[in-house]
Amino acid sequence: xxxxxxxxxxxxxxxxxxxxxxxxxxxxxxxxxxxxxxxxxxxxxxxxxxxxxxxxxxxxxxxxxxxxxxxxxxxxxxxxxxxxxxxxxxxxxxxxxxxxxxxxxxxxxxxxxxxxxxxxxxxxxxxxxxxxxxxxxxxxxxxxxxxxxxxxxxxxxxxxxxxxxxxxxxxxxxxxxxxxxxxxxxxxxxxxxxxxxxxxxxxx
Numbered sequence: 001x002x003x004x005x006x007x008x009x010x011x012x013x014x015x016x017x018x019x020x021x022x023x024x025x026x027x028x029x030x031x032x033x034x035x036x037x038x039x040x041x042x043x044x045x046x047x048x049x050x051x052x053x054x055x056x057x058x059x060x061x062x063x064x065x066x067x068x069x070x071x072x073x074x075x076x077x078x079x080x081x082x083x084x085x086x087x088x089x090x091x092x093x094x095x096x097x098x099x100x101x102x103x104x105x106x107x108x109x110x111x112x113x114x115x116x117x118x119x120x121x122x123x124x125x126x127x128x129x130x131x132x133x134x135x136x137x138x139x140x141x142x143x144x145x146x147x148x149x150x151x152x153x154x155x156x157x158x159x160x161x162x163x164x165x166x167x168x169x170x171x172x173x174x175x176x177x178x179x180x181x182x183x184x185x186x187x188x189x190x191x192x193x194x195x196x197x198x199x200x201x202x203x204x
Contacts, residue, residue: 021178028171028182032189038169039186043193045150045167049124050198055087057119059111059140060128063180065092067128067154067187074191083199089118091140111140121148130179132159132170141165154183
């Protein structure tokens with residue numbers, strides 16, 4: 001006998017659920033095809049800021065924190081091209097700052113305090129929240145606006161965040177997992193567009 005787990009056929013109900021979740025994810029990916037102008041505009045804002053020597057700050061909670069870090073890593077490291085690193089910072093990675101600010105002020109301030117210290121006029125600040133109601137993300141973007149930064153929101157259906165940012169990509173769903181899947185797809189597209197605009201040697 002081998003050491004592999006036995007292959008157990010899932011009941012049809014489970015198969016139907018898997019297909020339902022995949023169909024919902026595909027629907028939201030297709031929705032992004034209708035938002036090409038939004039994606040282009042967001043990429044252009046980031047490209048312009050980086051070209052002018054400014055930086056990009058990103059933040060969110062939970063899975064959105066992971067998305068912020070993922071997007072930042074693609075731009076600081078490399079995506080498709082071997083090129084110069086870009087000044088992009090996820091504000092979710094310094095546990096000392098996060099815990100100190102939460103302890104000394106409040107959890108609502110964990111991003112706003114960092115934005116106040118780091119953001120300058122014409123930087124780009126990106127807040128990610130699937131509900132659009134995350135108090136600390138909202139506070140972070142409010143502080144970014146006071147700093148004169150360009151603000152971008154990646155959010156789901158509804159919530160205050162979409163009306164606060166200068167530019168918003170709103171995914172028409174309330175399912176956190178499906179929204180996050182659409183967000184990272186959008187993030188990858190934006191990373192490609194930014195990298196291509198800044199480093200491509202071929203005229204399009």
